[in-house]
Amino acid sequence: MSTNNRNILTVSRLNAEVRLCLERDIGIVWLSGEISNFTAAVSGHWYLSLKDNQSQVKCAMFRGNNRRVTFKPKNGDQVLVRARVSLYEPRGDYQLILESMQPEGDGRLQQEFEQRKQALAAEGLFAQSEKKPLPAQPRRIGIITSKTGAALHDILHVLKRRDPSLPVVIYPTLVQGRDAAVSIAQAIGRANSRAECDVLIVGRGGGSLEDLWCFNEEIVARTIAASTIPIVSAVGHEVDVTIADFVADMRAPTPSAAAELVSRDLSYRLQQYQQREQALSRAMADVLYRQQRHLTQLSHRLSHQHPRTRLQQQSQRLDELQRRMQQAMMTKIRRAQAQCSQLDGRLQRATPIHTIHRQQGHVSQLEQRINHAMDAHLQHAQQRLHTLMATLDAVSPLATLTRGYSITRTDDGKVVTQTEQLSVGQTLHTHLREGDITSTVTALTPASVSPAQD
Structure with missing residues (x-):
């Protein structure tokens, strides 16, 4: 093939x-x-x-x-x-x-929040065209919140300070827990069926994402969107954002701020300005949200072709090579240490110190043998010297001198042995056993043969 x-x-x-x-x-x-x-x-x-x-x-x-x-x-x-x-x-x-x-806990809620927000936005629940304007001069205000919460106290305190004559209707509801979303939706439905208020404030005080979750439920969002009465969302603190804030006709950063918005002592122009500002903010947020999604899509497309991807892989490869290099270095160091230990052991076993000790002992023995040999040789030399001295003494002329003989020399040091060597008037030097004699020749008598004995 x-x-x-x-x-x-x-x-x-x-x-x-x-x-x-x-x-x-x-x-x-x-x-x-x-x-x-x-x-x-x-x-x-x-x-x-x-x-x-x-x-x-x-x-x-x-x-x-x-x-x-x-x-x-x-x-x-x-x-x-x-x-x-x-x-x-x-x-x-x-x-x-x-x-x-x-x-995981916070992440799941945040993910669900984003998914639900995108789905409801796609349906148009956040569209500015669906927002109802707040009444310029409300005749009665409805409050949908917990009857025991701090939010209700804050709202009533602001309304009493700004317009004590303004009637208020409280629709108590749960604002936290499993049944809170249904309770809030029922309260909004009850306010719409009774049609006794010009505007509704729906909210509660601050809390965690889990605490405020009932205001992210779909039933609450759809009920707010379906309300014929304008609704101001006042959930949590300024940094807290819920889906109810996007669906409501206006969002207030706090319950107290919601009471400020609907109070009668706000001029119509200021209220209109705030409504337009809110509309502009929502429109900007919506535009920014769409642009952000578009930017994210473009970023993902770019990331597939961006050199950063390659750089990230190379960086990851560099980290891997660095780990391998460190492991190889540690292995090599351990091997070198083991080899050093082996060589040190061999060096300890092969150290010359023991040989030196043995050789020092041998040198001591040789030194003793040399000393003994030198002593013996010296004694033998001394004995031989004494023998030679005795022999020399026996043949020495000094011994002859001791027996009464002498030695006569001329001026040039020659020993006189016969008269033929001398002449009359010649100076002679005679060496005795003890002392010297200087004499002058006055007469010479040749040697004669001794007479024969009868």
Whole structure:
């Protein structure tokens, strides 16, 4: 079977194609799981795995994204992440590139909030054209909140201070818990059926996202949208935002501010200005929201072709090579230490100190033998000297001199042995055993043969 060379891919080309498929076809996902194998690299990037009871997936969160995480992740944390499905090409590992991370509880509520907000906005519930204007001079104000909450006290205190003659109708309701959303919707429906108020204030005091969740429920949003009476949303503090705020005809940052908005001592022009300001803010928020979504889409498209993706992979590869280099260095150091220990042991076993001690003992023995030999040789030399001295003394002329003989020499030092060597008047020097004699020759008598004995 023949194979067309053009159909043969390299491993690098295959991994690149798979990465593009994953990023293009799957793209951004939301994922919940437990953190394990968490590592913060020196480059600032995070590497971890997300797992459940049956599976796990490797993840990387680069420094630019993890700076926005408001808590310190650790192994065992349950989190909700927003991630881009990708592939680490050098190893062919399927992985997620994390863009955001939240604790799972808060993250799930925030995700549900965003999803519900987008769905209701798509239906037009937030449209400015659906907003009803607040009455310039309300005849009666309805308040939908808890009868025991601080919000009711704040609203009544402001209304009493600004216009004590303004009638108020309270529609008590639950503002927290599982049944709160239904209770709020029923209170709004009851106020509309009785049609005794010109404007309604719906709200409560501040709290966590979970505490305010009933004002994010769909039943509350649709009931507010269906109300024929204008509604001012006054939920929480200024930083708290709920879906009720987007659906209501006007949003007040606090319950007290809602009372300020509907109070009669506000001039019509100021109220109209505030309404227009609110409308403009909502319109701007809506435009910004659409532009943000468009920007996010463009950013995702750009990220597929942006060199940052390649840089992130190279940075991840650099972290991996650095870990491998550190492991190799530690292995080499351990081997060198083991080799040093072995060489040290061999050196200790082969040290010359023991040989030196043995040689020093041998040198001491040789030194003793040399001393003994020298003493013996010296004694033998002394004995031989004494013998030679005795022999020399026996033949020495000094011994002859001791027996009464003498030695006579001429001026030039020659020993006189016969008269033929001398002449009359010649000076002679005679050496005795003790002392010397200087004499002059006055007469010479040649030696004669001794007469024969009869």
